[in-house]
Amino acid sequence: MKAFLLVGISVLMGMSLTLVAAEDSVATRKPVLVCSTTQIADFTREIVGDQCVVKSILAPGADPHTYMPTPQDAKIVLGADLCLQNGLHLEGKNWMGTLARDANKPLVTCTKGIKPIELEAEGEKIADPHAWFSARNVAVYVNNILRAVSRLDPSEQGRYAARAKLYLQQLRVLDVWVREQVNRISPQRRILVTSHDAFNYFCQEYKFNSQYNYLSLAPVGWSTGSEVGAGMTPRRRKKVIDSIRNYGAPAVFVETSVNPKLIREIAKEAGIDVGGKLYSDSMGESGTAGETYIGMMRENVLTIVTALKIGVKEGKQE
C-alpha cells in the first residue's frame, strides 16, 4: 500500500516538475538580435541589457567593407528575430542585407535619419557610412534601435527606453568630453591623417582638418574594398604627403582594422612619426579599453590629443 502511494506521488511530482520546466523554457526564451558590426551590437546591448541575446556578425578587428559572410553567419541570422545593420553601404556588397533577405528576417538600418556627409569620387556622390564617429549621430542610432526593439517586444518597452535614456546621457557626456579634450590642441595642429577615409564625421564634428573643409585625410578612400571612390590611388597618396609637409602634421595614425603598412610608408616618406593606433570600423577585443563604443572613442581621442598636442616622442605613442 505504502509503496503504491509513494510511486503515485513520485509520478505526480515528476509530471508537475516537467510541466514547470517546460513553462519556464517558453517564458525565458529571449529575442535574438543579430547585428552586422561590433558598434551596432554595443549600442543594442546598452538598450536591451540581458533581456535579449545580442550577436555580432563581425568580430573585433574585422573590416566591414571587405567582409565575406560564411555559412556560420547564415546560420546565426536564421536564428534571429531581428537583424540590424549600419547601412550607407558600410557592409560591402550589402552582405548583411543579403543574409537577412535569404533568411527572410526583418532588417533595421540604424543610420536612418542621419544626414550623411557626401563625398565625391569619379563624378559620383557617395554617402559616407562612418556616421558613428559623431556621438550626436549615435543618438540617432540609439533611437532607431530603441524603436525597433520596442516594436519587437512591446511588453519591455519601458525598460528599453529607460536604458536608452541613460546611454544617451552617457553619449552626451562623452561628446562634451571629446570637445573639451580636442580643444587642448591648437586649431593649426589639429590635423588628422589616418589609414582610410573613416574620420569625416569626426573631423566635421570636432573640427579637425580645417584646410580640407573639415574632411579626413587618408591615402585610402571611404572604403577599403573595390567600390567607386574606394581603395588607394597614387593621387590620394601624393595629396596626403603634400598636406603633411605643407601644414606640418605632427603625426599620422594607423587603424586597428586596416593594414598599417601603407600609412607607415607615408610616415617614413614624410619624415614624421606614427602617432598611434585608432579604432575605426571595428571596436576592440573583449577585455580591451576599446571593447565598447565609449571606450573606443575615449582611447582614440586620448591617442590623437597626446600625439598632436604633446608630440609623439613625449606622448610615448607606439
Add this chain to the structure above:
Amino acid sequence: MRIMLAGLIWIVFVGGLALYTHRQGVTPVATETPGELRMAEGQYELEITTTFTVEPDPFALQSDEGEKPAGLLVRLGDREVLRKTDRLEAGIPIRVAPLFGLVEGTNEIYLEASPPLDHIGKINGVRVQIQRDGQAIVEQTFWSLPGGKVADTLRFSLAAVNQKESQDGHK
C-alpha cells in the same frame, strides 16, 4: 479497493494543491492606501530663467517617430507641464501660468535644460521660482557640471494658505 483509495488520495492531493495555488494567485495583497491629496489653494505660477541659450537636445530620447527633441522639459510628477523644442534665449524668463496640480504637502518639479554642445567647460544655471498669487514662495537655482545639461528636482512643501511654505522639507 486499493485502486479507489489511491484515486481518492490523488484527487485530494491534486485538488488541494490546485486550490492552494489558486488562492495564492487571488489573495489580495495588503496595499498601503495613500492619504487623500488636497489641492493647494491659490493661483500658482512657475517661472524659469536660464543663464544659457537653450537648444533642443540632440541626445534626447525619441521613442515616437516624428517627436521633436526638447531643449527644456518640466514635469510635475508624471505630468509634463512644459516642453520647449525651439531655441530659447538666455536670461528671458519662461512662465507656466497658471500652474495646476500642486498639492498641500510635498511637491516635486523635475526639469531638464539643454545648453549648446559647444559650451565647453561652462557651468550652466537655471533659476526656478514658484509664485502664489503673485508672490514668490519658493526659489532655487540649479547648476550643471561643466558643459553639461541641467537636470534636477525642485522639492518643496506647500502648507495651507495661512501657514509658511518650506523648501526641501525644511519648515
